[in-house]
Amino acid sequence: MSELRQNRVTGEWVIIATERSSRPEDFHRDVIKPVTPRINPACPFCPGNEKMTPAEVYADRSSDSGPNEQGWDVRIIPNKYPALSPDVEADWFEEANFFNGVRGFGIHDVIIDCPRHDQTIATMSRRAVEKVFFAYRHRYNQLEEDERILLINIFRNYGVKAGASLEHPHSQLIATPIIPTRIQLRLNVAKEYYEIHGKCVVCDTVEATLRSPERLVFETEKFIVFEPFASQTPFETWVVPKRHCASFGECTDAEITELAQVMRDVLYRIYSGIGDPDYNYLLQANPTNTRHREKYHWFVQILPRVVPSVGFELSSGIYICTSKPEDTASFLRDISPPR
């Protein structure tokens, strides 16, 4: 029997459609490794091609190397084709006495995750993944100082189906002067939950998931990894800090180190279990400088792109998920973590 389930954190409804259900194994395919060079001379993100990109805004690099030279482990650059630009005033405009918006102020960075062209988080070394997440935190905290910015979105589009246009491992950051509606909805849900229950809805989700652990993939000292009760797509996975914490930027060094290891672990399980699917992950952030620190709780949402499309979902807001999250969690639990 199908179920209509509501995600307590996002407010979204989904249909877990068991009549048309797929077993987790049905998504499995072998990892096909195309012959990808370690370094691709034509790739603007590969070492030696630093001059092909805009000048870096941050790099984790060896002390004997200079900016925009080789010798880096992680590099953050402005997107060459930015969706938003820092050189614009963030002023409102109006058209035809009705339509309105904000001029395209914002930040659009690319985080080049590692020098090697042929890697992904799932296959990178533990240390290399740590450097990526430390770079995220550095840039997050730097941009949080800018009062024009209300929201900092750090995300990764992996593979063509997930919207990646370049193969070299990279993440992106878009900082906006507005709060988009989907995020505002999540914030409203959190506020309303707090007003009724006097507690954070994400903290209570963590607690309920541990109490009834059929959707748990694994937990560590500081993080919990699970499939949401109301998953919008098969293998949707959340990585949530156990400590109540409103901002990703407030993570301690120990938390970043553990988060990197957890992300590598869960992405490896997905990579190995269902054959290197395209995916998106997003650090679900909260407004910068918010006064509601007790109500908001950051987390990572991973959305593998294993089902063809979400067209009806896009307009109706009803997601149809053809796997039970209890089944995909069990499947991912049984996969050995990476070495």
Added chain:
Amino acid sequence: MSELRQNRVTGEWVIIATERSSRPEDFHRDVIKPVTPRINPACPFCPGNEKMTPAEVYADRSSDSGPNEQGWDVRIIPNKYPALSPDVEADWFEEANFFNGVRGFGIHDVIIDCPRHDQTIATMSRRAVEKVFFAYRHRYNQLEEDERILLINIFRNYGVKAGASLEHPHSQLIATPIIPTRIQLRLNVAKEYYEIHGKCVVCDTVEATLRSPERLVFETEKFIVFEPFASQTPFETWVVPKRHCASFGECTDAEITELAQVMRDVLYRIYSGIGDPDYNYLLQANPTNTRHREKYHWFVQILPRVVPSVGFELSSGIYICTSKPEDTASFLRDISPPR
């Protein structure tokens, strides 16, 4: 310069990203007509195979034919693999004292648009398209009587990228005992707008679009066709009745006839202009038996699937649209309507 634009009707924010913009012509490709038979003997939706589907719940058929026989023009059947089922109690359940939802009560129909396997709305005859929209209205009004149903979604997934799994021309209907969050947001926006302005936000959108018609594709006596100011994807197109009308089910015969012609016209322009892209359309309905008839206004949202993916958008709620709706509107305006 990019712009952050807010859709006044849905509340959603988008980035119109001109730095990475595509001209409408860039989406053009020739219509490639695969050799598709008029009738496919293996297709469960083709005439002669009526027994391969669940028994029909409605058909527009010649008077000398019987149910589930040949002789029909449009046929509505229960989905063989339904996301929701009418044979379930719509009762709430709770899990782990926290997670909750509703047992999978609902209706999931398939509307077989026409007997021919090789057609689509853009290429069907005027009369054939009318029959589809009259069938939609018939079923909509029938289901509206059921007090357990709160929302009736009629939509079309066209092509693999849009989520269609069968080639034969068909639409779908999902009726739910809940209002999904995305729709609830649109309803809240409409209520709030009405409280402030004393007018319907969709009526005011129609008025503002006609006042500054750069996003207008065409208008008829009863309908307006335009690209939304805050389009979430290139070639997003709305078809809106000029008359304030809360429910699709209340359309007059003359409105249904004109709507069918308008839908055929706009889908033909998209088909011919950018080469038969995959698309979704959704009749944006309002809750059945609502008390807010003066605030809500139904319309059709068409979302061509011309850009690869929407992964980041799915989690962040920030859509990045790489074409200006003013440009795609101008492009579609210049295409001759179908004969």
